[in-house]
Amino acid sequence: MTKPTSAHGPLTESSVAGLPAAPSPAPASLSGHGTETQFQLVWRAFKAHRLAMVSLYILVLLYLVAAFAEFLAPNDPHDVNARYTYAPPQELNLFERNEQGDWRFRPHVLGYEVEVDPVALRRTFVDDPSTKYYIQLLPKTHAYKLWGLIPAERHLIGVEGRRAVLFLLGTDRLGRDLLSRLIHGARVTLSIGLAGVGLSLVLGVLIGGVSGYYGGLVDSVIQRVIEFIRSIPPIPLWMGLAAALPRDWTPLQNYFAITLILSLIGWTELARVVRSRFLSLKSEDFVAAAKLDGATDLRIIWRHMLPAFSSHIIATATLAIPSMILAETSLSFLGLGLQTPIISWGVLLQEAQNLRALADAPWLLLPGLLIVVTILAMNFLGDGLRDAADPYGSAR
Amino acid sequence: MIQFIIGRLLAMVAMTLALSFVCFFIIQLPPGDVMTAYAAELASSGDSAGMQSAQLLRERYGLDQPFTVQYLKWVRNILSGDFGYSFNLKKPVSEVFGSRIGISLLVEGLAIVVLWSIAIPIGIYSAIRRYSAGDMFATVFGFIGLAVPNFLLALLLMYVVYLLTGTAVEGLFSAEYARAPWSLAKLWDFLTHVWIPVLVIATGGAAQVIRVLRANLLDELDKPYVVTARAKGLSERRLIMRYPVRVAMIPLVATVGWVLPTVISSSIVTAIVLNLPTLSPILLRALLSQDMHLAGALILFMGVLTLVGTLVSDLLLAWIDPRIRTGTIDK
Numbered sequence: 001m002t003k004p005t006s007a008h009g010p011l012t013e014s015s016v017a018g019l020p021a022a023p024s025p026a027p028a029s030l031s032g033h034g035t036e037t038q039f040q041l042v043w044r045a046f047k048a049h050r051l052a053m054v055s056l057y058i059l060v061l062l063y064l065v066a067a068f069a070e071f072l073a074p075n076d077p078h079d080v081n082a083r084y085t086y087a088p089p090q091e092l093n094l095f096e097r098n099e100q101g102d103w104r105f106r107p108h109v110l111g112y113e114v115e116v117d118p119v120a121l122r123r124t125f126v127d128d129p130s131t132k133y134y135i136q137l138l139p140k141t142h143a144y145k146l147w148g149l150i151p152a153e154r155h156l157i158g159v160e161g162r163r164a165v166l167f168l169l170g171t172d173r174l175g176r177d178l179l180s181r182l183i184h185g186a187r188v189t190l191s192i193g194l195a196g197v198g199l200s201l202v203l204g205v206l207i208g209g210v211s212g213y214y215g216g217l218v219d220s221v222i223q224r225v226i227e228f229i230r231s232i233p234p235i236p237l238w239m240g241l242a243a244a245l246p247r248d249w250t251p252l253q254n255y256f257a258i259t260l261i262l263s264l265i266g267w268t269e270l271a272r273v274v275r276s277r278f279l280s281l282k283s284e285d286f287v288a289a290a291k292l293d294g295a296t297d298l299r300i301i302w303r304h305m306l307p308a309f310s311s312h313i314i315a316t317a318t319l320a321i322p323s324m325i326l327a328e329t330s331l332s333f334l335g336l337g338l339q340t341p342i343i344s345w346g347v348l349l350q351e352a353q354n355l356r357a358l359a360d361a362p363w364l365l366l367p368g369l370l371i372v373v374t375i376l377a378m379n380f381l382g383d384g385l386r387d388a389a390d391p392y393g394s395a396r
Numbered sequence: 397m398i399q400f401i402i403g404r405l406l407a408m409v410a411m412t413l414a415l416s417f418v419c420f421f422i423i424q425l426p427p428g429d430v431m432t433a434y435a436a437e438l439a440s441s442g443d444s445a446g447m448q449s450a451q452l453l454r455e456r457y458g459l460d461q462p463f464t465v466q467y468l469k470w471v472r473n474i475l476s477g478d479f480g481y482s483f484n485l486k487k488p489v490s491e492v493f494g495s496r497i498g499i500s501l502l503v504e505g506l507a508i509v510v511l512w513s514i515a516i517p518i519g520i521y522s523a524i525r526r527y528s529a530g531d532m533f534a535t536v537f538g539f540i541g542l543a544v545p546n547f548l549l550a551l552l553l554m555y556v557v558y559l560l561t562g563t564a565v566e567g568l569f570s571a572e573y574a575r576a577p578w579s580l581a582k583l584w585d586f587l588t589h590v591w592i593p594v595l596v597i598a599t600g601g602a603a604q605v606i607r608v609l610r611a612n613l614l615d616e617l618d619k620p621y622v623v624t625a626r627a628k629g630l631s632e633r634r635l636i637m638r639y640p641v642r643v644a645m646i647p648l649v650a651t652v653g654w655v656l657p658t659v660i661s662s663s664i665v666t667a668i669v670l671n672l673p674t675l676s677p678i679l680l681r682a683l684l685s686q687d688m689h690l691a692g693a694l695i696l697f698m699g700v701l702t703l704v705g706t707l708v709s710d711l712l713l714a715w716i717d718p719r720i721r722t723g724t725i726d727k
Contacts, residue, residue, distance in 0.1 A: 228411055228414055228415075230657070231411065231657065231702060231703060231706055232415060232418075232657065232698075232699045232702060232703075233656075233657040233658075233660040233661040233664075233698055233699065233702055234657065234661055235660075235661035235662075235664050235665060236660070236661070236664060236679065236694070236695045236698050236699070237418070237422075237695065237699075239664075239679065239680070239683055239695075240419075240422040240425075240683065240691060240692070240695050241422060241425070242683075243426075243683035243684065243686065243691065244422060244425030244426050244686075244688075246426075322542075322543070326545050329545055330545055330546070330547060330665050333545075333547050333665075334547075334665065334668060334680055335680075335684060336680075336683060336684070349547075349548070349551075352551060353551075353669070355554055355555070355558055355564050355566070358551065358554070358555045358558070359555075359558060362555065365548075365551065365552070365555070368544075368545075368548040368551070368552075371543075371545060371548065372540070372543045372544050372548070375542075375543040376539060376540070376543045379539060379542065379543065380539075
């Protein structure tokens with residue numbers, strides 16, 4: 001795959017001629033010498049995969065939400081409201097009729113009126129048509145620090161007024177706004193998937209590379225270790241390691257420890273892929289040529305072999321993120337993973353653990369929906385990447 | 397074949413030893429030993445006889461000695477059937493095991509049976525009728541099955557059943573049968589409860605098995621021997637079931653190796669959500685209260701269970717496919 005690009009000149013030109021309308025990221029290089037880089041080829045193959053493209057958009061959106069969580073969340077996610085425990089989602093009304101009877105665009109929500117059932121003493125929330133809270137764009141509500149650094153108090157949307165409430169997705173047991181908590185939870189859940197896979201990637205490339213490049217005894221020892229790790233059920237192992245974490249650690253320490261625990265077991269699949277790639281590339285001519293040129297092992301690996309299969313690694317890594325997210329969510333759900341006050345989707349689902357809470361407040365299952373959407377998108381994206389990773393079309 | 401079996405058995409013993417080391421490492425992870433908390437509790441209640449028994453227990457499990465000595469002692473105790481002492485339940489660990497192990501194995505076994513009996517027909521169907529509506533449906537089911545975490549599926553099913561019938565399905569028995577001896581009525585009660593956990597546990601694994609079987613079978617369907625059989629006028633049904641399916645099933649037997657860890661992992665989470673009387677809720681409670689001897693023994697048990705399962709599948713595989721036991725192909 002790292003043969004001189006000119007070897008692919010004719011192939012590239014013919015495929016360009018076949019797809020005259022295909023927008024290319026670098027048209028200049030096309031008109032110049034009719035060659036495309038490896039990246040451009042992979043990108044073109046990837047774009048043909050419609051489901052993977054849609055998934056990419058969804059994921060970019062989710063990660064953007066996670067990045068600007070403080071700005072996008074209408075309420076403080078830790079803000080407790082004793083008056084509004086288990087309040088149902090408010091209906092968002094976009095239009096309002098004014099005195100003349102014309103419909104105007106003024107998004108608003110209705111306030112809550114609390115009715116207490118005299119027999120069961122259960123509280124039910126009903127709309128109160130007499131109180132309207134108008135949703136404002138960029139209002140100054142509660143103060144926050146963006147990324148813990150930049151002080152600000154403007155939010156994307158919000159309601160102003162001392163008694164005004166905006167719970168578009170309802171509230172939880174303590175009357176905290178679910179929408180805001182979901183937005184903040186996205187940051188933790190999505191980043192732990194990335195961080196965990198990043199760490200596994202380092203371990204996997206290192207160990208798998210050593211295993212595949214040197215072979216022999218080192219290889220068989222590493223292979224036995226991998227087999228061993230893969231043969232034990234991961235959840236009890238994760239649970240055991242996570243339970244041993246000291247209880248007095250700060251949330252940040254806790255977060256990193258959980259990431260470490262997840263990747264301690266998650267690196268094996270990546271190591272296997274890297275190893276098999278190394279094994280198949282080791283006998284290629286260009287590696288032999290580099291060796292004869294007197295290049296060091298490190299240089300051969302870094303300059304010649306890694307670029308040849310980096311796209312495969314990226315695809316495998318993408319497919320590994322879902323299992324990281326699933327593991328984090330399951331652990332947090334069981335109370336062994338991330339702990340409050342950290343908000344992750346798994347921590348949020350802990351609220352929905354018993355049937356009573358579910359029956360009273362089914363909207364508490366919403367984090368689950370987000371988890372499923374994220375994982376589906378990641379899987380489709382990974383499949384698309386894997387198909388595109390070999391753009392010379394041996395499979396198609 | 398004998399050589400192959402001996403080799404596998406040796407590997408299994410080595411794996412079990414490694415596993416026991418990992419489990420003991422987990423037991424040792426929390427700061428202080430298990431007795432520190434126990435002794436403090438006894439001291440605060442002024443129980444001098446208890447203090448003495450704490451000292452006795454400490455000596456019995458060698459808690460005052462270095463790591464390796466403790467480890468060897470722990471292994472020796474386990475080999476003689478002493479899995480340690482649960483300081484929370486105030487019972488020997490083996491006693492805790494005995495009361496719940498049967499139900500645990502029953503639920504997991506049922507889940508595996510259901511998993512295969514869902515996955516195999518669907519896998520065969522979607523390979524033969526590729527790109528049909530049924531295949532598309534199976535693919536969608538597969539993707540969703542992989543994307544929905546087990547605990548979420550359990551919660552959803554619980555909620556849906558509650559919405560439809562107004563009853564809460566938790567546990568494996570209704571209250572009146574929980575302690576009753578087995579009878580037909582109890583068996584029926586069990587069956588009305590057990591389908592939810594079994595279905596939940598089977599889903600994730602089934603989705604994976606369908607994918608593997610479909611891909612394997614698709615590879616086989618174009619091979620010349622299939623064309624030959626068809627040319628000879630064999631009925632389509634006999635042809636498919638007799639030749640390509642059998643070949644495609646071989647790698648599937650090998651997947652028992654990862655189906656078992658998946659099933660055990662998901663049965664843990666599911667059993668906790670649905671509050672089943674299996675070993676899993678005990679594991680969670682033990683871990684949350686850092687009752688590490690109980691937790692370590694449970695993790696060891698679950699690990700050994702999968703190792704044994706993998707061994708059995710390896711032996712089966714070698715029996716079915718001679719190429720594997722002679723080492724001609726990599727499985």
